[in-house]
Amino acid sequence: MNQDYIVPDNWSIIEQGFDVERVKSSESLFSIGNGAMGQRANFEESYSAETFQGSYIAGVYYPDKTKVGWWKNGYPEYFAKVLNAPNWIGIDIEINGEKFDLNACSEVKNFRRELNMKEGWYNRSFNAVLQNGTEVVVNVTRFLSLTADELGVIKYEITPLNKAAKIIFSPYVDAGVKNEDANWEEKFWEPMDVQHSGNEAFVVARTFKTHFSAATYMHNSIQLNGSDLKVAAQDVAAGKDKVQFSYVVEAGQGETASLIKFGGYTVSLNHDENNLISAAKQVITDAKAKGYDALLDEQKAAWASIWEMADITIDADVKAQQGIRFNIFQLNQTYLGKDPRLNIGPKGFTGEKYGGSTYWDTEAYCIPFYMATKDQQVARNLLTYRYNHLEKAIENAQKLGFTNGAALYPMVTMNGEECHNEWEITFEEIHRNGAIAFAIYNFYRFTGDYSYIPEKGLEVLIGISRFWQQRATYSTNRNKYVILGVTGPNEYENNVNNNFYTNYIAKWCIDYTLEQIAKVEEKYPADHSRIMAKTNLDAAELAKWKKVAD
Known part of the structure; x- marks a missing residue:
C-alpha cells in the first residue's frame, strides 16, 4: 500500500x-x-x-x-x-x-x-x-x-x-x-x-x-x-x-x-x-434466526471459498502481498457475478468518483481476472451485460450519424447510454469497441465454451464491425483506409490520425467477426439464419468490411 x-x-x-x-x-x-x-x-x-x-x-x-457551456450532436x-x-x-x-x-x-x-x-x-x-x-x-x-x-x-x-x-x-x-x-x-x-x-x-x-x-x-x-x-x-x-x-x-x-x-x-x-x-x-x-455469531461465521466461510480460488501469494514482500490481496478483495467486493444487470465501477463502493459507472476497463482488465478465479458464468454475465445494451450502443452510434445497425459502445454508462461528458473521450476514444469484441474472443479462448457467440456474441460483433467499416475513410494519397481524429488508450493526445492501437483493433475486429460468421454458418446454421435475418446482413456488406480491413 x-x-x-x-x-x-x-x-x-x-x-x-x-x-x-x-x-x-x-x-x-x-x-x-x-x-x-x-x-x-x-x-x-x-x-x-x-x-x-x-x-x-x-x-x-x-x-x-451535464453542466457545459456548449453542446454538440451526440453529446450526452x-x-x-x-x-x-x-x-x-x-x-x-x-x-x-x-x-x-x-x-x-x-x-x-x-x-x-x-x-x-x-x-x-x-x-x-x-x-x-x-x-x-x-x-x-x-x-x-x-x-x-x-x-x-x-x-x-x-x-x-x-x-x-x-x-x-x-x-x-x-x-x-x-x-x-x-x-x-x-x-x-x-x-x-x-x-x-x-x-x-x-x-x-x-x-x-x-x-x-x-x-x-x-x-x-x-x-x-x-x-x-x-x-x-x-x-x-x-x-x-x-x-x-x-x-x-x-x-x-x-x-x-x-x-x-x-x-x-x-x-x-x-x-x-x-x-x-x-x-x-x-x-x-x-x-x-x-x-435473527441465525444470530450475529453464525452470520459472522458464514461470512468467514464465504470469503474462505473466494480466496481458495483467487489468492496470489508473494513471499518476502509484505507490502506487495498486502497490495495484491487488497486489489483482489476490492474486485470481489464490487462484483460477484450474480446479476448480469450489474458491472464493475472503477472505484468500487469506496466513493462517488467515476460515478460508479461501467467503463471499458471491465473487458480489458477485469474479465480475465474473473475467468481465472470464478465459475465461467461470472465472466459470461459480464458479456451478457454488453449484449443487453446492444440496442443502446446502436442508438449511441446513430446520434453521431452512423447507420445500418452500427454500434458504438459507451465510454461510460449505467444503462447502455453514453454519459461521459468530455468530448475527446466521448467522440474520439472509440477503441473501447475493440475491447468489447476482444472480450468475446478472450472468453472462448480461456473457457473453450463457444456457445455465447452463436447465442448472443455474434450480434455484438456485427454491430461493432459495422461501426469500424463506417468510421474508416479512404485516403487517395495513401491508397488505403484510414481512421482520423481519435484519442488512443493512453489518453495523452487527442485528435490523432491513425493511432496504431485503434487501427489495429479495428482491423482485428472485422477479421474476427468475418471468421465467426463463417464458423457459425457451418456449425450453427439455425443461429446463423436467425442472426442474418435479424441484422439484415448480406454478402455485399461483408465485402465492404473485408475491403476496409484488408
Missing part, C-alpha cells in the same frame, strides 16, 4: 492512531461491499469533523444533467452517477449525558482500524475520554453479508473503565442524504413511506427521474455482558425520511453494553416496489 500510515500486514489493512487528517482517506481504504451494496468506513456515531458519508446500492443511479445529456443511498449505519450515542463524538473527546488513544480481507469484516477499536471525564473502551465490528446480500451487520460495544455509565444508543435509518458531488446540488431521493414496529424500522424512498425504490431498514437488539436484555426502544422519533430509536443501558464499571444492528436495503431492482418492506422483514427474520 502506498499510504504510508497503513501498517504492512499479509491479510489486513490496518491503521493505528487517530488522526483527523486521515479520516476521509481511511473511509475509502476501509470500505466494504458484497456486490449488491457498499459502505464507506464512516463512523457509526456522530462525528463533527470532516467526513464523507457514503452508502451505495449496486445498479441504483441518477442522471445528473447527463452523467450517470451512483447515489449516496440512505444511511443505515447511523448510531447516535450519549454517555453520562454527553454526546459521543471522537472529534470532541478530551483524549483518544489506542485507536486501531482493521479491514480483515481474509474473513471479510471491518473493525474499529479505541479508548476515549469524554469531556465529562468518563473513559470508555469502544469496539465496533461491521460486515456486509456475502450469503445474504441485502444484509449488513454492526456490533457496537462500549465498556466504561473508570466509572459506571448511563449509555443511550440511538440507532437510525435516514433517507435525507445527498451526494458530495452533484452538478446542480439536487436531492436525489424522495421519501415515500416510513414505518416502525418493535425494534424494527423502515424508510422507503424513491430516486427522482430513474424511480428506483429502496426500503432502508434496521433491527436492533441490546446486550449487557453478552446477554440479550430483550428491551424495546424507550423513545421513537419518526419523521418523513428518518426513524430513530433510543435505548438506555445502565452499565457498571467494566461492564460491556452492546448494540447489534441489522440493516441494509431491499430494492425495486429485485422486488415488487409494493413489497419492499415485507421483503426487508424477511431479511430481518432470517438474520
